[in-house]
Amino acid sequence: MSGPAWKDDFPISWVDDDFVTRREFTKSLVWVSCASFAANLALAGRAALAERGTAPAMKVAGREDIPVGGAKVFHYPDETSPCLLVRLEPDRFVAYGQKCTHLGCPVLYQQRTQQLECPCHEGSFDCTTGRVVSGPPPRPLPVVALELRGDEVWALGVSA
């Protein structure tokens, strides 16, 4: 059991050392996998909670407050969330979150083009669906669910 003298001073076997390093790395991959799954789960949970629609119903406007082709800004479900209500036809109202999904500028209704347009970077959204028509916005505007109750327009919830 005699080896070189330097082995007494440096008793680390590099083979063993590498072995442990690989093993530890492999184990850490499982934690990365766990974290990815947890993040996915959190996203799905958050989406499920958002779909439940916890926003309370709120009266937005009277039917005759807005002319056909007109629009009105309101805040829903809280004061920090501006939304835009548009009267497309006498009995057809639509509402969307007013913040552009690109960089958050307020979108404006253009009756001529039937689009919601963002003046900052010329993004435009379809007024009937909220989907992106052109420009840099990466996703549609949040849609506010509406209900006509007699002569009043009520907001019932927001869905992305």
Added chain:
Amino acid sequence: MSPGQARRRKTQEITLIYAVMTCLLIVVVAQFVLLLVSVESFLGGKREVLLPATLASGVCFAGATWLIRYILPLSGKNRGRARS
């Protein structure tokens, strides 16, 4: 166990670790892609993609934990051998 046998055994174990590591890397990359798709669909409002992506990610995680059981028993044996 003779030194030759021990060395051969260790070589086999390292090969096994490389195999498991490769499989795990593939699983983790797949999970990153799934997470990317989930974030994209969450922000884009296409919520119907989220549940399948989460389930697939869960299957990947289960696969990863199943694979790691080949590695865990090795550690104790080799630590002991390395010290002796």
